Amino acid sequence: MxxxxxxxxxxxxxxxxxxxxxxxxxxxxxxxxxxxxxxxxxxxxxxxxxxxxxxxxxxxxxxxxxxxxxxGVRPRSLREHRLARQFSAERLALRIGMDVHDYARAENEHRWNGTDRQTLMLADALDLEHGELLRVIGGAGELDGLLRQAVEGRWKQYTASLARLVGAPERRVAQALRTLHAEYGRFNERYMGHLVARSDDARLKEIATERAAWLLALSDRFLHLVGHDARPSP
Known part of the structure; x- marks a missing residue:
């Protein structure tokens, strides 16, 4: 290693x-x-x-x-978070109930294949909030993709999938998606309104930039709305 x-x-x-x-x-x-x-x-x-x-x-x-x-770095990868908590790979694997070779493979290949229970125990051992946990185990990309589809289309059909992914009640996820869908819709309304009114390009670019920034922070906004205590369910 x-x-x-x-x-x-x-x-x-x-x-x-x-x-x-x-x-x-x-x-x-x-x-x-x-x-x-x-x-x-x-x-x-x-x-x-x-x-x-x-x-x-x-x-x-x-x-x-x-x-x-x-x-000298802010922990980002699974290995860096493990080191920050002074766990050897063997001790952390034992702590979360995972075969040490499977755990080592997850670190080396940057691909997490742990069970829901092992994922929950990993979050507890490394003291990871859900947003950081998803980034560490590679679930952030899936979360971003589902959220983009939800806010751009029919959000209700993504409620169950997102609830499973973040370990939050469907009711809270539905409330969060409803809020985000409305916020995204207001960006589109403003943009189209200025487009119809033939506003100058600077104003249209300003709205587009605001929307891009909002989309960039979409996952963090969603996790805030559903609650920082969300964890994968065992």
């Missing part, structure tokens, strides 16, 4: 912030079961080499800082 994301500058800054020398760092890591020569800390901070997952976890503990700070 490749090395995790790592920021040499952040690691050095974290060490200096609490006044530790490289010797102090390797000593603290040794107490956590990771035994390394002191030169390794310097190599990490210079960017010459990167720590393994186990070394990254131990380094974060030794420096009293969150793992994401040392990663």
């Amino acid at each position: 490749s090395h995790p994301p790592f920021s040499p500058a952040q690691a050095r800054a974290a060490r200096l912030r609490i006044g530790l020398t490289p010797d102090h760092v390797v000593s603290a890591m040794a107490q956590l079961g990771i035994h390394l020569p002191v030169q390794v800390v310097t190599l990490w901070e210079s960017g010459a080499v990167a720590p393994s997952e186990a070394e990254l976890f131990a380094l974060a503990n030794a420096l009293w800082c969150p793992v994401p700070e040392l990663m």
Whole structure:
């Protein structure tokens, strides 16, 4: 497996912030079961080499800082979210009741095949809200597509599918879709109104830009309307 994301500058800054020398760092890591020569800390901070997952976890503990700070990135992928919570792949697989090889395949292939229960447990283990969960497991594309079809056409026929996808009651999903369908309709009414009135191109482009921005945020708006506590049902 490749090395995790790592920021040499952040690691050095974290060490200096609490006044530790490289010797102090390797000593603290040794107490956590990771035994390394002191030169390794310097190599990490210079960017010459990167720590393994186990070394990254131990380094974060030794420096009293969150793992994401040392990663230097905002977690986006399944692996990055796992690392941010200091789970090894084996421990997370055990936590959610999934075969470790199946879990490793999901990370490597960026394709989630877990059951509803495993998905629910994954969200709990990694503390993911539903919008982020969908992005992590690859369901965001399906959500975006269904929502676009719902607001542009007959929204009622998409209620059941969307309720299953986001794990929310059909009643709340229906209310959200009704609201979104009306909002989308108002964009079209404004655009057609200005088109008939032969408004200048600048005004038409302004409305089109507003609608494009609204569509870009459609999934987040929908999840807000149905409630942030929505989770896939086990």
